[in-house]
Structures are given as C-alpha cells and as structure tokens.
Amino acid sequence: MIAQPEPKKDVLARRDAIVAGLRALLPPDGVIAEPLRLKPYETDGLSAYRQVPLVVVLPETTEQVAAVMAFCHREGVRVVPRGAGTSLSGGALPMADAVVLGLMRMNRILDIDYADRCAVVQAGVTNIGITQAVQERGFFYAPDPSSQLACMIGGNVNMNSGGAHCLRYGVTANNLLGLRVVTVEGEVLDIGGAHMDAAGYDWLGLLTGSEGQLAVVTEVTVRILRGPEGARAMLAAFRSNEIAGACVDSIIASGIIPVALEFMDRPAIHACEAFAHAGYPLDAEAMLIIEVEGSPAEQDDLLGRIKDICNRYDPISLKVSQSAEESAAIWKGRKGAFGAVGRISPDYLCMDGTIPTSRLPEVLGRIGAMSAEYGLQVANIFHAGDGNLHPLIMFDANDPESFRKAEHFGADILRLCVEVGGCLTGEHGVGVEKRDLMGVQFTEIELDQQRRIKSAFDPGWLLNPSKVFPLKAPPALTQAA
Amino acid sequence: MIAQPEPKKDVLARRDAIVAGLRALLPPDGVIAEPLRLKPYETDGLSAYRQVPLVVVLPETTEQVAAVMAFCHREGVRVVPRGAGTSLSGGALPMADAVVLGLMRMNRILDIDYADRCAVVQAGVTNIGITQAVQERGFFYAPDPSSQLACMIGGNVNMNSGGAHCLRYGVTANNLLGLRVVTVEGEVLDIGGAHMDAAGYDWLGLLTGSEGQLAVVTEVTVRILRGPEGARAMLAAFRSNEIAGACVDSIIASGIIPVALEFMDRPAIHACEAFAHAGYPLDAEAMLIIEVEGSPAEQDDLLGRIKDICNRYDPISLKVSQSAEESAAIWKGRKGAFGAVGRISPDYLCMDGTIPTSRLPEVLGRIGAMSAEYGLQVANIFHAGDGNLHPLIMFDANDPESFRKAEHFGADILRLCVEVGGCLTGEHGVGVEKRDLMGVQFTEIELDQQRRIKSAFDPGWLLNPSKVFPLKAPPALTQAA
Numbered sequence: 031m032i033a034q035p036e037p038k039k040d041v042l043a044r045r046d047a048i049v050a051g052l053r054a055l056l057p058p059d060g061v062i063a064e065p066l067r068l069k070p071y072e073t074d075g076l077s078a079y080r081q082v083p084l085v086v087v088l089p090e091t092t093e094q095v096a097a098v099m100a101f102c103h104r105e106g107v108r109v110v111p112r113g114a115g116t117s118l119s120g121g122a123l124p125m126a127d128a129v130v131l132g133l134m135r136m137n138r139i140l141d142i143d144y145a146d147r148c149a150v151v152q153a154g155v156t157n158i159g160i161t162q163a164v165q166e167r168g169f170f171y172a173p174d175p176s177s178q179l180a181c182m183i184g185g186n187v188n189m190n191s192g193g194a195h196c197l198r199y200g201v202t203a204n205n206l207l208g209l210r211v212v213t214v215e216g217e218v219l220d221i222g223g224a225h226m227d228a229a230g231y232d233w234l235g236l237l238t239g240s241e242g243q244l245a246v247v248t249e250v251t252v253r254i255l256r257g258p259e260g261a262r263a264m265l266a267a268f269r270s271n272e273i274a275g276a277c278v279d280s281i282i283a284s285g286i287i288p289v290a291l292e293f294m295d296r297p298a299i300h301a302c303e304a305f306a307h308a309g310y311p312l313d314a315e316a317m318l319i320i321e322v323e324g325s326p327a328e329q330d331d332l333l334g335r336i337k338d339i340c341n342r343y344d345p346i347s348l349k350v351s352q353s354a355e356e357s358a359a360i361w362k363g364r365k366g367a368f369g370a371v372g373r374i375s376p377d378y379l380c381m382d383g384t385i386p387t388s389r390l391p392e393v394l395g396r397i398g399a400m401s402a403e404y405g406l407q408v409a410n411i412f413h414a415g416d417g418n419l420h421p422l423i424m425f426d427a428n429d430p431e432s433f434r435k436a437e438h439f440g441a442d443i444l445r446l447c448v449e450v451g452g453c454l455t456g457e458h459g460v461g462v463e464k465r466d467l468m469g470v471q472f473t474e475i476e477l478d479q480q481r482r483i484k485s486a487f488d489p490g491w492l493l494n495p496s497k498v499f500p501l502k503a504p505p506a507l508t509q510a511a
Numbered sequence: 512m513i514a515q516p517e518p519k520k521d522v523l524a525r526r527d528a529i530v531a532g533l534r535a536l537l538p539p540d541g542v543i544a545e546p547l548r549l550k551p552y553e554t555d556g557l558s559a560y561r562q563v564p565l566v567v568v569l570p571e572t573t574e575q576v577a578a579v580m581a582f583c584h585r586e587g588v589r590v591v592p593r594g595a596g597t598s599l600s601g602g603a604l605p606m607a608d609a610v611v612l613g614l615m616r617m618n619r620i621l622d623i624d625y626a627d628r629c630a631v632v633q634a635g636v637t638n639i640g641i642t643q644a645v646q647e648r649g650f651f652y653a654p655d656p657s658s659q660l661a662c663m664i665g666g667n668v669n670m671n672s673g674g675a676h677c678l679r680y681g682v683t684a685n686n687l688l689g690l691r692v693v694t695v696e697g698e699v700l701d702i703g704g705a706h707m708d709a710a711g712y713d714w715l716g717l718l719t720g721s722e723g724q725l726a727v728v729t730e731v732t733v734r735i736l737r738g739p740e741g742a743r744a745m746l747a748a749f750r751s752n753e754i755a756g757a758c759v760d761s762i763i764a765s766g767i768i769p770v771a772l773e774f775m776d777r778p779a780i781h782a783c784e785a786f787a788h789a790g791y792p793l794d795a796e797a798m799l800i801i802e803v804e805g806s807p808a809e810q811d812d813l814l815g816r817i818k819d820i821c822n823r824y825d826p827i828s829l830k831v832s833q834s835a836e837e838s839a840a841i842w843k844g845r846k847g848a849f850g851a852v853g854r855i856s857p858d859y860l861c862m863d864g865t866i867p868t869s870r871l872p873e874v875l876g877r878i879g880a881m882s883a884e885y886g887l888q889v890a891n892i893f894h895a896g897d898g899n900l901h902p903l904i905m906f907d908a909n910d911p912e913s914f915r916k917a918e919h920f921g922a923d924i925l926r927l928c929v930e931v932g933g934c935l936t937g938e939h940g941v942g943v944e945k946r947d948l949m950g951v952q953f954t955e956i957e958l959d960q961q962r963r964i965k966s967a968f969d970p971g972w973l974l975n976p977s978k979v980f981p982l983k984a985p986p987a988l989t990q991a992a
Contacts, residue, residue: 143867143869145764145869146868146869168766190713203716213960217956219954219957219960220957223933224932229935229945229949229953230941230949230952230961231720231965232671232684232717232721233717233964235684235713235716235717236712236714236716256764256766279626285737331808331809386626386627451705454710455710464710468711472711475698475700476700476701477711479694479967479968480712482968483712483717483967484712486967487963
C-alpha cells in the first residue's frame with residue numbers, strides 16, 4: 031500500500047458533525063456517508079491503491095462547491111476533488127480523513143459560441159460530450175484521451191490530458207481559454223476567457239495540470255475547432271523496434287506533423303490482433319499507425335511523402351487506407367489495445383513517460399532488456415510522434431512479489447526517461463504513482479519552490495495534499511517584506 | 512511621471528559599497544556606475560517614462576547572474592532584469608534604488624539539435640538570431656515580434672511575445688521547451704527540457720510571461736520548426752472597418768488558419784503607402800494582408816478559398832501575389848508601419864489589447880468615436896486573426912495635455928477590450944503601462960492570489976517589483992500548516 035499522510039485524528043472524531051454540516055449545504059442526495067455507498071469511491075483508474083474516504087459530496091453548482099470548500103477550510107478538513115475517477119496515476123485516490131468532492135453532477139454545457147469558436151462547460155461534462163455538443167455544426171474538441179467516453183473535462187484540466195491526436199492539436203493546455211475555480215477558502219475566481227493570452231501571470235497555465243492541488247475547477251472554457259475535410263490512416267510494419275523508431279524520427283524530422291503517429295511493438299500487435307482481428311502483420315516486430323487529415327489532395331500528398339520515408343526503412347508491409355472504412359479497420363486494434371492486453375494479462379501497469387523522439391530506438395531496446403531481467407512481459411503502445419511512451423507492464427496481482435517487481439520495473443523505465451533527457455509523465459500526471467520519483471527529475475530546491483507555489487494557493491495543504499510531492503512537511507513560507 | 516515605490520534610502524546610502532561588491536563578482540567592464548554611461552538604460556521601448564538606475568551589471572554567464580542575485584538578496588537590493596530594452600509596456604523601466612541586470616552579453620547559441628528540433632540559447636540571443644543560426648538547414652524559430660531584429664529571447668520569454676505569424680504558430684509559450692533560471696536567492700533551476708510536458712506544476716508556463724518578477728531567465732530551450740515549402744500573401748481592400756472585420760470573422764469561422772492575417776485601417780494605409788510606396792489602395796477604408804504557406808498546391812487551394820470569402824464582402828480590390836517578390840511588396844508597407852506612423856506623428860502610444868474576433872467591427876467603430884471625442888488621431892494596425900489590437904494613438908509629446916489625453920484614450924480602449932470579453936494585453940505585457948488598469952480585469956481577490964504567487968518566488972519583492980500589479984504592500988503569506 032502506498033504511504034499516506036497521517037489522518038487527522040480530530041477530523042475522524044468529528045465525522046458525524048462534519049457530515050451533518052455538509053448535508054446542510056447540499057441537496058438531500060448530495061452527501062454520501064454510508065460505508066457501502068462509499069466503496070465505489072475508494073479507488074480510481076490506478077486500482078492497485080485503495081482507501082475509503084471520510085465522506086463523498088456531489089455538488090451541482092459552483093456556489094455549492096464554494097460552500098463546501100469554505101466549510102472544509104473552516105473545519106480544517108482535507109478535500110480530494112474527483113471527476114470520473116479515470117486517473118491512471120491515482121490522482122483521485124481518497125484519504126481516510128478527506129472529503130471526496132465529486133464533480134460528476136456538474137455536467138451541463140453552459141454556452142457554445144461558434145463565432146468565437148469556444149464553449150463553456152461545467153467540470154463534469156465528459157470529454158466526448160463536448161464534441162457531441164458541437165459536431166452537428168462541424169466542430170470538435172481536440173484532445174482525445176483513450177478514456178474520452180468517461181473522463182471529464184475538469185479532470186482533463188487538472189491532469190493536462192493528451193491523447194492520440196495531440197501531436198497535431200496539442201494537449202489540454204493548448205485548447206483551453208478560461209476557468210472558473212473555487213479556492214481552498216471558498217472564493218470563486220475567473221481565470222482567462224474567450225480571448226488570446228491574459229494580463230498578469232499565466233495562472234491558467236499553472237492551474238492546468240496542477241492535479242487538483244491549487245483550486246477546484248468548476249467551469250471550463252475550451253477552444254472548439256472546425257473538423258477537417260477528412261482523415262486517412264496508413265499502417266507500416268518493420269523488422270525491429272529500432273528500425274520503426276528511426277522511421278518515426280525521420281517522419282518528424284522531415285517537418286511533417288501527422289495528426290497521429292502511434293507505435294505498437296510485437297507483444298502489443300499480437301494482443302490487439304487476437305482481440306480485434308484488424309489484419310495486423312503478425313510477422314512484424316513493430317508497427318506504426320500514421321494518420322493525416324485535410325482535403326483529399328492534401329491527404330494524398332502527405333501519405334505519399336510518408337510512404338516514401340517508410341520505404342527507406344525496408345518495411346515488411348505498408349498499407350495506405352483508401353477510405354474511411356479502411357482507416358477505421360486500422361484504428362480498430364489500437365483503440366481496443368488496453369482491453370486486448372487485459373485479455374492476455376489480467377493485471378498490468380500502464381506507465382507514462384516522455385523522451386526526446388531521437389532516443390526512441392535506444393529506449394525501446396533498454397526496456398526490452400529490463401523486461402528479460404525482471405521476467406515480466408511488457409507491451410509498448412504509445413504516441414510516438416511526441417515521444418510519449420506507454421509501456422504496459424504485465425503482472426499477476428495475486429502474487430505480491432510480481433506486483434512489487436512491476437512497480438520497480440515501472441520506476442526503472444521512468445528513471446530511464448529522465449536519464450535520456452525526457453520526463454516522468456506525458457499525460458497521466460504524477461498523482462501518487464510517481465510521487466516518490468519526483469526527486470529523480472527535480473532537485474530539492476526545485477521541489478521546494480514548487481511546494482511554495484502550492485502553499486501560495488493552499489497554505490494549510492488541505493487540497494489533495496498527498497499527491498505530486500514526496501511526503502514531507504510543506505516548507506515554511508517567509509513572511510512577505 | 513509614473514508612480515514608483517519609495518526608493519529604499521539605506522540602499523541609496525550604501526551605493527558605493529554595493530557597486531564595489533558587484534565589481535568583485537564580474538569582469539572589469541561588467542559594472543556600469545558612471546552617470547553618463549547609465550543614461551542609455553534609463554528607459555525602454557516605452558520612452559515616455561524614464562528613471563536612471565542605481566547601477567547596471569552585464570554578466571556573461573549563469574554563474575555570474577547567480578552571484579549577482581545572491582549578493583543583491585543578501586543586501587536587500589532590488590533588481591530589474593533587462594534584455595534589449597524593447598518593451599513597449601515599460602517592463603524594463605529602472606528604479607532609482609535598483610540594479611539593472613542586463614543580459615545582452617549572454618548572446619551565445621549553446622546547442623542545436625535538429626533530430627529533436629530544438630535549440631538551447633542564452634537569454635541575450637536576439638529573436639532573429641535563433642532563426643539565423645538554423646536557417647541554413649531549413650529551420651526557423653516561429654514567434655516573430657516586430658522588434659525581432661533587436662529583441663532578445665529572454666525578454667520574449669518574460670513577455671510571452673507574439674508577432675504576425677502567431678496566428679498559425681502560437682506565441683512564445685507555445686514554442687518553448689525549457690528554461691534555466693536564477694532565483695532571487697541566487698539558486699540555479701532547470702525547468703522543462705527537450706521533451707513533451709513535464710511532471711509537477713507547469714512552472715515553465717508560469718514563468719513565461721511573468722515579466723521578470725519570478726526569476727531571471729539565463730538560458731532558453733526553444734522548439735525550432737522546419738520552414739514551409741513557400742508562402743504567399745494576398746491583399747484585400749474594403750469599404751469600411753466593419754466590413755473588413757466581418758470578413759476576418761468569416762475567414763476564421765471557416766476553419767482556415769492563415770499564417771498571418773493583418774488589418775490596417777485608413778490612416779494606417781495612408782501612412783504606410785506614403786512611406787513605403789507599396790501600392791496600397793488609397794480609396795479603401797480598411798485593408799487585410801493575408802498570408803498562407805505550404806506546397807504550391809496548398810497555397811493555391813487556400814488562397815482560392817480565402818478569395819471566395821473576401822468576394823462575399825464586396826471588396827474594392829483583391830490582389831493575390833503570384834511570386835515571392837509580389838508577396839514581399841505587399842508586406843513592405845506593413846513591416847514599416849511603425850516608422851510610417853512616426854513620420855506623420857512624432858509621438859504615438861502603441862496600445863495592445865485583445866478581443867474575441869467576433870467583436871472586431873463593433874470595437875473598431877467605438878475606437879473611431881473615441882478618437883473624435885479626444886481629438887486625437889488613431890491608426891489601427893493589428894493581428895486581426897487572433898483579435899490582437901494595436902491602435903497607435905498619435906499625440907504631441909511637447910504638449911503635456913496632449914500626452915495626458917493620449918494616456919486616457921489608451922486606457923479607455925483597454926477598458927473597452929475587457930468590456931467585450933477580451934483582455935488588457937495581447938503580447939506587450941502589463942509592465943508599468945497597464946499596471947493600474949489590472950483592477951479592470953481582475954477582482955482584488957484575484958490580484959491578491961497572483962501576488963501570493965509572486966511572493967512564493969520572491970518573498971521580499973526584490974525582482975522587478977514595481978510592474979504588473981497596482982502599487983500596494985504585497986500580501987502577507989500565511990505560514991504553511
């Protein structure tokens with residue numbers, strides 16, 4: 031079990047009064063306190079770690095969130111914000127003495143402005159829900175995490191989520207215009223808006239990816255984009271990971287930015303093919319899915335140039351889709367990848383690190399060597415274009431030794447990412463998962479400066495305090511001169 | 512004269528000792544203390560405001576910057592970082608009791624990595640210098656402020672600078688991968704690097720645009736991009752600002768993102784034509800310069816579609832360039848615009864606000880009405896595609912009443928930007944110029960939260976403290992729990 035800060039004993043002792051106080055602020059069904067009904071909230075997408083929370087609240091408005099925050103601040107109670115609970119790094123893992131603040135009932139689209147290409151939505155709207163609200167008019171919301179059917183925009187903001195199409199469209203931070211947030215004291219702040227840039231510090235940027243530690247996001251203004259005329263995928267299969275990695279590097283170095291550039295290694299290809307029957311080449315060591323978009327002429331031009339580059343790497347097979355149906359067939363296996371790996375191994379850790387794209391071949395080789403050393407299978411499925419690795423480490427959760435090994439293997443991969451000039455996380459966040467590895471990336475001075483930013487928003491460290499930073503007492507803040 | 516915080520009397524009294532202390536840390540010519548040689552540093556691009564600094568230092572390495580910062584921190588001396596001094600908002604305006612820390616001698620390109628498409632440069636490298644260093648290999652650095660021949664990347668980072676081509680490529684923040692900075696205590700921190708995203712908070716984003724208030728930037732890792740195959744411009748002239756504004760809105764709403772989309776109104780057209788003889792239509796009320804790039808086929812396709820849209824707005828003239836030479840002729844007037852306005856009015860204030868693009872016609876109409884009211888001419892030249900206005904308010908600096916009026920007119924324009932859902936600044940920063948208008952955009956609670964971020968980096972408010980926020984004592988920071 032992951033280490034948690036000591037629960038506040040006085041808070042545990044005051045539980046009944048705290049629950050009653052919260053009930054006074056929310057609609058009748060907005061407070062969950064019964065042990066059986068708390069169970070579903072004990073974990074998130076990183077289900078290896080579990081903790082039943084003190085109580086769960088489900089506000090429906092920003093005002094209710096503000097009331098809850100003011101109350102918890104007054105009472106000295108910790109708060110863990112939660113969207114759909116799809117975090118893969120344990121970002122929404124509860125604490126025994128904390129209120130889980132669930133945003134899922136705040137699921138309304140508040141405004142769509144096609145002229146200025148933006149939409150204002152509540153934090154609990156799903157990622158796909160935004161696109162669904164605007165697609166009739168030919169628009170879409172670009173970031174597309176694999177969990178997009180379930181995950182919520184508030185969580186996307188807090189984890190700065192990415193997705194397969196971020197190579198072209200950027201991550202959440204690049205598609206965000208404004209936020210309405212509630213501070214730890216219960217104040218409502220408006221940050222950014224439907225305009226370029228903003229005066230003052232870039233706290234829109236700072237809050238994006240702050241993992242629920244600086245303020246509670248209740249409303250989000252996102253950029254919506256007009257969809258492309260069309261998109262088409264191609265598939266290229268190679269004799270080794272190194273060769274496929276070098277091909278990725280050449281495509282990027284040529285200046286072409288495909289919409290998506292996905293990499294699967296041999297174990298991933300086999301798992302996905304067995305699951306989806308997508309027609310993947312089983313004799314290949316590595317496979318790329320490359321998608322381009324634009325007018326038919328633009329698609330032809332780009333696919334032709336990418337094909338030429340692939341051909342320099344002696345591919346086993348190259349298949350350029352000629353229609354939307356053929357593209358869908360190519361994507362079918364990739365989109366079911368996580369389920370496919372789940373079929374061959376009931377338990378796996380999905381890692382998330384980034385590296386400079388030029389180091390891909392070397393890093394894949396070293397992950398392969400570690401896999402042999404640890405005796406654990408690994409399937410590599412990832413966004414190769416921006417160097418965002420997702421090694422899936424397979425283990426047996428019924429064997430504690432196997433889980434321990436998988437954790438160590440994962441940590442070694444992340445250390446390797448940092449060693450080659452990359453970083454600990456691409457799009458899943460630090461959460462509790464990578465918390466204790468932050469020292470690999472940052473000096474103590476750098477971590478303390480980041481802790482001081484946390485303290486500037488949340489002096490009492492009440493908001494999601496057990497994540498992101500290795501556990502220790504928060505730094506004292508110097509009194510301003 | 513702009514209000515400045517009270518100089519610290521003890522610092523003024525200790526000047527000789529401070530100068531001697533700094534001389535011990537730097538090469539012989541690295542400290543400027545003689546009144547005559549301090550004169551050139553008394554102002555920046557906002558030359559209406561002037562203040563001779565206590566002393567100027569010109570370090571050559573990060574270590575020397577760290578030594579200077581540690582010394583000033585120990586001595587309680589304020590520091591104003593300065594690049595090329597091209598700030599249009601007075602971001603580098605000195606203070607009587609402050610050391611000006613000039614980064615211009617840190618002008619070396621440290622590393623170019625074409626495989627990972629990034630370059631590491633010192634803070635004093637000019638914006639154009641980065642492109643010059645990589646253009647032989649077909650690469651460029653995208654953000655292009657008008658001052659790009661002179662302005663330095665460290666200043667670009669601190670002001671999150673933009674430019675005409677940001678519509679397609681984004682501003683500095685979107686083209687930045689990492690920073691080496693020196694804290695107010697003299698510690699060296701490395702932030703970000705040559706990889707996607709980063710663990711921990713987005714302090715790369717936070718530092719970008721922080722106007723020299725959080726740390727001193729000494730090295731910058733930037734994204735370099737492969738240049739397009741080619742680019743071509745077109746010119747479209749219209750019967751009114753409103754019609755041209757509506758046309759901009761239609762182009763953007765169509766989903767086409769040109770590389771540049773520049774707007775000039777009648778006074779601007781006449782000033783530029785008289786100066787550059789670029790063949791601009793003198794009978795037009797408003798003119799757009801629209802540039803696209805890509806393969807010749809892509810250029811033809813995009814220009815054709817944009818032409819169709821322009822034709823719906825009954826243009827006076829449409830001219831699509833057929834060659835690089837014809838494109839250069841179209842750009843010639845725009846690029847000399849600021850000099851051109853300088854010929855018809857020796858003094859002008861260049862304002863900088865942003866608005867939602869759909870409000871362009873209305874805002875231009877209201878600026879016209881204010882111009883009549885104040886009796887001051889205004890020329891509008893701006894990046895219309897992203898709603899970034901640059902009204903040039905002409906006045907006579909020899910007439911204090913005229914200057915006062917120009918300041919009020921400018922403030923009214925910025926209030927109007929906020930009123931229609933925009934913001935105080937697009938790319939020039941707040942500096943001293945818009946400091947006292949921050950209350951128009953933010954509540955006191957929001958400003959105090961931003962001040963607390965400042966205090967988390969610089970508890971003593973020693974770094975460029977008189978900018979960005981309306982003058983008042985910094986907020987006390989609560990001791991962390």
